[in-house]
Amino acid sequence: MLNYGQSKIEGKLPIPTLTQKLIRLNGLGCPANIELSFGIHSTGSCIRCPIPPCYRFMVTELTNDYFKDFPSDTSINVCPTDAIEIDPQNGVPAIDLEKCISCGLCVSRCPVKAITLTEEGAQVNDSENKLFKFTGKIVDPTQVNLVTEQFNNLPKIGVIAECDDQFIIRVYERISSKGSQFNQFPNILTRNLMIALGVPFQIRRLGDVNMRIEGIFRSTGSRIGVAEIEFSEMSSIDSPRDLLDDCAVLHARHSVPLEEIDPLIVSLRLPNKRSEYWQVIKDISNVLGIRISSITIGAMLVILLANRNLKGNIWSSFYADIDSPTIESAVHLIVGKKLCPAGNHFGWFGSIK
Numbered sequence: 020m021l022n023y024g025q026s027k028i029e030g031k032l033p034i035p036t037l038t039q040k041l042i043r044l045n046g047l048g049c050p051a052n053i054e055l056s057f058g059i060h061s062t063g064s065c066i067r068c069p070i071p072p073c074y075r076f077m078v079t080e081l082t083n084d085y086f087k088d089f090p091s092d093t094s095i096n097v098c099p100t101d102a103i104e105i106d107p108q109n110g111v112p113a114i115d116l117e118k119c120i121s122c123g124l125c126v127s128r129c130p131v132k133a134i135t136l137t138e139e140g141a142q143v144n145d146s147e148n149k150l151f152k153f154t155g156k157i158v159d160p161t162q163v164n165l166v167t168e169q170f171n172n173l174p175k176i177g178v179i180a181e182c183d184d185q186f187i188i189r190v191y192e193r194i195s196s197k198g199s200q201f202n203q204f205p206n207i208l209t210r211n212l213m214i215a216l217g218v219p220f221q222i223r224r225l226g227d228v229n230m231r232i233e234g235i236f237r238s239t240g241s242r243i244g245v246a247e248i249e250f251s252e253m254s255s256i257d258s259p260r261d262l263l264d265d266c267a268v269l270h271a272r273h274s275v276p277l278e279e280i281d282p283l284i285v286s287l288r289l290p291n292k293r294s295e296y297w298q299v300i301k302d303i304s305n306v307l308g309i310r311i312s313s314i315t316i317g318a319m320l321v322i323l324l325a326n327r328n329l330k331g332n333i334w335s336s337f338y339a340d341i342d343s344p345t346i347e348s349a350v351h352l353i354v355g356k357k358l359c360p361a362g363n364h365f366g367w368f369g370s371i372k
């Protein structure tokens with residue numbers, strides 16, 4: 020168990036007599052609203068989790084019980100840019116706005132919604148209010164766990180952020196700039212977003228040369244998903260062929276029936292309409308019957324920020340090829356409203372040019 024100097028840290032917990040009923044996420048720059056009994060409202064405030072879900076994944080979230088031979092990356096940081104550190108004096112997360120790309124991952128994972136996404140990046144609220152009071156006692160992990168469980172079970176409505184064009188443009192630029200800074204960034208961002216969206220997902224650990232598959236995930240029921248992650252449009256044509264290789268490895272060496280595999284390409288943006296990518300995907304479907312789905316980081320972000328998920332039997336709806344190089348209707352169906360034009364401009368939902 021991680022320990023952030025609990026002996027020095029005073030706990031802050033919800034007042035037990037005020038019963039929590041609902042969490043309303045209010046969008047960019049507006050703290051979430053916690054509705055209590057008797058028409059009272061409050062906002063979330065950091066309760067100093069001993070193992071903060073905004074900061075680290077728990078072992079159980081990274082456990083791979085669906086494809087045990089996979090050499091998984093074991094990094095446990097939730098923030099894909101390592102923008103979060105826990106202040107050892109008070110146990111509260113501190114966010115480096117220079118590093119924050121406004122992905123909303125930490126916001127989505129805080130049980131009491133003490134983190135808000137703003138124009139500048141994520142912000143943590145640590146002030147006392149009518150619901151959250153300092154206890155005067157050292158943090159008690161058992162009590163924190165009870166609070167976490169209670170808040171995780173509350174219904175949540177609203178959005179983490181409305182994906183308006185300005186916001187999308189800034190996030191896209193930040194992600195693009197980070198993509199070239201860290202080797203493993205595209206894979207870490209993909210894995211962490213998938214987990215936040217309810218999809219158990221593993222990426223190959225850096226430097227492993229015995230396994231070619233980049234990502235593996237638990238799809239619907241007993242199905243296994245296999246993923247290639249490619250941020251560079253120049254190399255996107257390799258991804259469908261790499262996926263064929265991945266399917267062959269899963270089938271021949273690990274006895275996974277071909278019809279039980281969901282192949283997926285994750286990219287920063289969909290390749291443009293003239294790219295050979297779309298024709299190759301159609302050829303593979305026609306000749307081999309293997310249907311390769313495509314999703315973009317932008318689409319995943321929009322789904323997360325809309326407070327939706329990728330659970331269930333959804334991957335076939337993300338199939339796109341030369342006849343219809345778009346995933347817009349699949350994303351639209353999940354998000355439940357019209358998608359922002361800037362996302363389309365960046366190829367997040369449909370192929371451009």
Ligand code: SF4
Binds near residue numbers: 072112130131
């Ligand atoms: S910000 Fe939220 S998840 Fe993070 S330590 Fe505080 S209460 Fe826990």
Ligand code: SF4
Binds near residue numbers: 098101120126140
């Ligand atoms: S919003 Fe994303 S990038 Fe920013 S601190 Fe949270 S997890 Fe990190």
